[in-house]
Amino acid sequence: DSGVTQTPKHLITATGQRVTLRCSPRSGDLSVYWYQQSLDQGLQFLIQYYNGEERAKGNILERFSAQQFPDLHSELNLSSLELGDSALYFCASTPTGSGANVLTFGAGSRLTVL
Amino acid sequence: GDSVTQMEGPVTLSEEAFLTINCTYTATGYPSLFWYVQYPGEGLQLLLKATKADDKGSNKGFEATYRKETTSFHLEKGSVQVSDSAVYFCALRGSQGNLIFGKGTKLSVKP
Numbered sequence: 520d521s522g523v524t525q526t527p528k529h530l531i532t533a534t535g536q537r538v539t540l541r542c543s544p545r546s547g548d549l550s551v552y553w554y555q556q557s558l559d560q561g562l563q564f565l566i567q568y569y570n571g572e573e574r575a576k577g578n579i580l581e582r583f584s585a586q587q588f589p590d591l592h593s594e595l596n597l598s599s600l601e602l603g604d605s606a607l608y609f610c611a612s613t614p615t616g617s618g619a620n621v622l623t624f625g626a627g628s629r630l631t632v633l
Numbered sequence: 634g635d636s637v638t639q640m641e642g643p644v645t646l647s648e649e650a651f652l653t654i655n656c657t658y659t660a661t662g663y664p665s666l667f668w669y670v671q672y673p674g675e676g677l678q679l680l681l682k683a684t685k686a687d688d689k690g691s692n693k694g695f696e697a698t699y700r701k702e703t704t705s706f707h708l709e710k711g712s713v714q715v716s717d718s719a720v721y722f723c724a725l726r727g728s729q730g731n732l733i734f735g736k737g738t739k740l741s742v743k744p
Binding site for chain 1: 665667669674675676677678679682684722726727729730731732733734735736737
């Protein structure tokens, strides 16, 4: 157990729908990162939050959004889903200070869009 | 922009064989470099890291040396085991602080 908790583990939905993926970082970690893993694109960085504020943005679609709440958990919202959004979505967290270099990943949420 | 290129898989080896997975990077400056491993059905786990040129990261018999002259960070292990079967990802820490990953190399070790 890495200490990063992601729910749900699996999610099956239809095109056009909206889903929310949830991530609880390791205790004390202030930064949360979201990644998408697909067979064709590999691991793509989506977005980073630090203590509730957006810190960095990667290849995140406009249909996707995220936020980090005061208790530091984060949610990734995916809307108007398309078949191509089927992927594994990983959350990772880092502490501050010298450990900020190392991302600790959750087990992922597998999204299937039918 | 920053990028990581690692050898395509899959790689199939017999137990106790020598492993090399090549990784090269393109980046401004000298970013920290990482190898992560993903076992079936699990998230990524840090295997080893190196934060500056000529540093050698090592863990569980795996090693990689940060070579700035060749912009490489090849992963090696002298004697692989069946339990090493997994997907291995090379990564660098980008200018935004996020990790930029290679496409991954699947390793299968046969008994």
